[in-house]
Amino acid sequence: MMYNKNSIITASKDATLQIIEQMGAISKEINLEIKEKDFFDQALLAVKNSTEKLNLILSVVGVMKAGKSTLINSIVGNQILPSRSTPMTALPTYIKHNASCSGVVYRFKHADLFSKMLADLHDKKYVHTHESSAFTKRLANKNLKLDEYLNSLSDIHEQLEIINDICRINIANKIDPKAILETFRLDEDFPTIETCFQSIKELKLEGEVGNFILVDTPGANEAKLPELKSIVDKQIKRSSALLLVLNYTDLSSDADSQMRSKIVEEAKDYQDRLIVAVNRFDARDKKSMNKNETIRYVKEELLEDIVLNEENIFPVSARNALLGGQSLNWLERQGKFELATLQDWQRDFLDNTTSGEWDEEDEDDLETIENIEETTRHAKKLLKSSRIADFINTALNRAYQNTGPDTIIAALGKLNRLLDEKLKLTLEADLDSACKTISELKIRVVSLENALINLASLSNVINKKLNEWAEGASDNVFEYIEEQISKLNESILTEESNERVATGANKRKEKAEKEAKEAKEKLILSIKIKLNEVNLGIDSKINDSIFILVKDIKRITKEFAGEVEHDALSGFEVRELALGFKVDSRKRF
Incomplete structure (x- = not known):
């Protein structure tokens, strides 16, 4: 009988869910402290949730203003996430790839709760430091109702900005920050945008099972909001894979060092599912490290305590990738840029085509948009200079193609760690067998793969x-x-x-x-x-x-x-232990 990948992944998923069920049953029989019991239950629920839905959560982490949102935008091929000059992201945002989605779909299940928070701030006559912010405009217009569902990108940008500002204000001013932190426990609690990622839209997901999700996270080094570090730490634990974004212009900063330490601490759960993007590589000059030197420096100096392959480290320019990609998409669908209706991102692109600021009164600069072939040439050159192609064609494609298996393997790693860290003392007699059970299942999944x-x-x-x-x-x-x-x-x-x-x-x-x-x-x-x-x-x-x-x-x-x-x-049948369960994969094919 022939075995297909869908059947193998489904059988592996079911086996993992049975382990989760048994671990939950065991936790009820032992004397964990209330705080430990709550942590264990929440962690187990998160693993169960991602396993059931086969959600590969690739969290994009890094220090403040490292370019995380811009890198995500370049992967999607559109300005899917809003940006501004001051720090904005305070809450993880989930961006889910859907190859059949022609636009954008936004969902946020806690819209009513945040509407109430917005109304409370309005009643307290709160004044935002940024007068032109979407938050300030909403308060001024007394438009205090936030939406659970949106499909307009401009509306999505506005609401994301407001939600993140509400988080920042409540945490900074100690307005029940615990309520915010406890609201977001599972993947579906966070704001989610569903769209087609242009960089991988041509790829077929082998096995056709699993969901590929990028997560934008706040900068953990924001001094005024140390609570954001807790949000990032929890998001890392929820993740199936990590994309660490480093700033090429400030690789040895203390802030980066703290983030790297956290990654080193968690690295054993991710193994080859850790990717490093060294952003702003376009800022290098003749005296700076070249590509190979940068890769070696990151591997041997910054992340020396991690077994990290050089093939997983990518110097890139997310901004150049986004501007070049956006421009080529526009030129293909809309034609040449129109001077009278130039958008902000188009002006940013044109600034990159000259040695300084693009000048619409300069004949040479004007030629850039008057001649579509010339515009296309500049766009291709900018995209190539971003070095994003290597990153997408290897790391991102590999992560996407292994969505189902990697989700299960990541879940097994988390279960193994939960057993080791939370049940070790109370399950001393059964720990060795329990760990063997999970290890055998991990080996079996790899063998199947x-x-x-x-x-x-x-x-x-x-x-x-x-x-x-x-x-x-x-x-x-x-x-x-x-x-x-x-x-x-x-x-x-x-x-x-x-x-x-x-x-x-x-x-x-x-x-x-x-x-x-x-x-x-x-x-x-x-x-x-x-x-x-x-x-x-x-x-x-x-x-x-x-x-x-x-x-x-x-x-x-x-x-x-x-x-x-x-x-x-053979041996996919999980051995009978004190855990008392058995999985017979032969019944599943």
Whole structure:
């Protein structure tokens, strides 16, 4: 029997969910302190939630103004997240890839709660430090109702800015910050934007299961709001994978050092699911470190305590990637830039095409938008200089393609850590067996994943067999047809000879014509019979070759299925322990 990736992932997911259920049951039987019990239950619920939905949470973390939002925008290919000169992000925002989504869809289940908070601030006559902010305008207009659902990007930007400002104000002014921090426990609690990521839209998700989600996080180093560090720390623990954004212009800063320390602390849960983007690489000059030097510095100096492959470190310019990508998309869909209606991001792009600020009165600068080929050339050059292609084509694509398996493997790592850190003292007798159970399941999932890699080679072997069969069968059929045509020609010549003899032997005209007619009819009938025999012969030849082909392919697929059964699925039955449960994967395929 053939095994497909969907079935394997589903079986692995179900096995993991059963482990989660048993761990929850065990936690009820032991004497955890109330605080520890609450932490354990929340952590277990978060793992269960992401496993059920197969949500691969790739959290983008880094210090304040490192360019996290800009990098996400460049991946999406649009200004999906708002930005401003002052720090804005105080609350993680989830951005979910949907290849079939043509626009943007925003959802926030706690819109009513934040509407109430906004109304309370209005009643207290709170004055925001930024008079032009969306928050200030809402208070002035007494428009205090926030939306649970939006599909306009400008409205989404406004609401995200307001929500983040409400968080900042309440935390900074000690207006029940605990209520905010406790509101956001599960993935679905956070503001979520669903859209198509332009950078991976052409990719097919192998297995067609799982959700790929990027998460924008606040800068953990914001001195005025130390509580944001707690938000980031919790988000890291919720994540399936991490994308650490470093600032090339300030790699050795104390703020970066604190973030790196946190990553080192959590790194064992992520292994090869940790990606590092060194942003603002476009700021380098001749005296600065080049690409290879930067990669080695990050690996050997900044993150020396982590087993990190150089292939997972990418110097990039998120801003250049966003501006170049946006410009190419615009030029392809809308045509050239129009001077009268230039948008802010278009002016930013044009500034990058000159040595200084773009000047619409300068003839050379004006040529940049008047000539669409020239604009396109600059856009491609800017996009290439961003070095974003390497990052997307390797790290991001790899993360996306492994959405389902990596979500499960990340969940297993978290469960292993929960067992180790929270249940160790109370489950001392069963800990070794429990950890073995989870470790075996992790090994099994990896084995299954390795077996899946062989699916591609299996497909190639079968395709080769089909091509060989097509060529061989056609050669056999052609040889058979040529042989039968030769015999048919001989038969026709014999019949024609008999017809001539019959015509010459008869002296009377009528008798000659009659015998000639009969000879022709006999010839036609003979040809029809022969052609029918040829058709039957062809069918027999093809059926014989098909039988051989099917037998050959069955042998190959049976061998492959046997390998999967032996190397990957054997032992998928979780051993019976004090935990008292068993998973039989054979019932699931």
